[in-house]
Amino acid sequence: MTKYFDRLVAHWASHFGSLPKLPRPENSEHPMFVQPPDAEDWIQWRPVARTSHDELLALESELGLSLHPSLRDLWGSYWFGDIGGRFKHWFVEIDGVYPNHDSFGLRERLIGYRRAHDGLEKIPIGLESTRDLLLVVDNATGQVEIEDYERHTFEPLAANLAHLIAGLRLTKDIPA
Numbered sequence: 001m002t003k004y005f006d007r008l009v010a011h012w013a014s015h016f017g018s019l020p021k022l023p024r025p026e027n028s029e030h031p032m033f034v035q036p037p038d039a040e041d042w043i044q045w046r047p048v049a050r051t052s053h054d055e056l057l058a059l060e061s062e063l064g065l066s067l068h069p070s071l072r073d074l075w076g077s078y079w080f081g082d083i084g085g086r087f088k089h090w091f092v093e094i095d096g097v098y099p100n101h102d103s104f105g106l107r108e109r110l111i112g113y114r115r116a117h118d119g120l121e122k123i124p125i126g127l128e129s130t131r132d133l134l135l136v137v138d139n140a141t142g143q144v145e146i147e148d149y150e151r152h153t154f155e156p157l158a159a160n161l162a163h164l165i166a167g168l169r170l171t172k173d174i175p176a
Helices: 002-016 054-063 069-077 103-117 161-167
Strands: 021-023 042-045 083-087 090-094 122-128 133-138 144-148 153-158
Touching (some): 002 161, 054 069, 054 103, 069 122, 069 161, 083 161, 103 122, 122 144, 133 153, 144 161, 153 161
Antiparallel strands (some): 021 042, 083 090, 090 122, 133 144, 144 153
């Protein structure tokens, strides 16, 4: 994650003259957010190392599941905004991890996914935006896949999250 964040911050600085930006969340009083927001109410953000994993452990306990270690690393290491880029011929977006936002929306996402799929064998982490499909991680193997819910298919994308994130290409025309 650290290498990706270094690339992301450098990309934004060289192409946009700022840190990455996102629409200002309700509670933006956290070191992750660089004040003040701009005129359109977008706020810059920087990744900030997390010091506690209690939220994640409580969520696993509540839902009666054990997350794949790569998911614990993704959601437990930093606070960060949505990230993404090109991977092979796909454009992927990974949902951010925001402080003070009810386990960063993950609880609701997992409950909704479990309801729709009768289980949590796959864990949603974001989107493949060229076709508006879900990006999921196989909770047993850690493989990253693209889910087509309508067709009930899962297309392998990357062997694991580390491979996916290391391979994300940032482009000038697509802020990640």
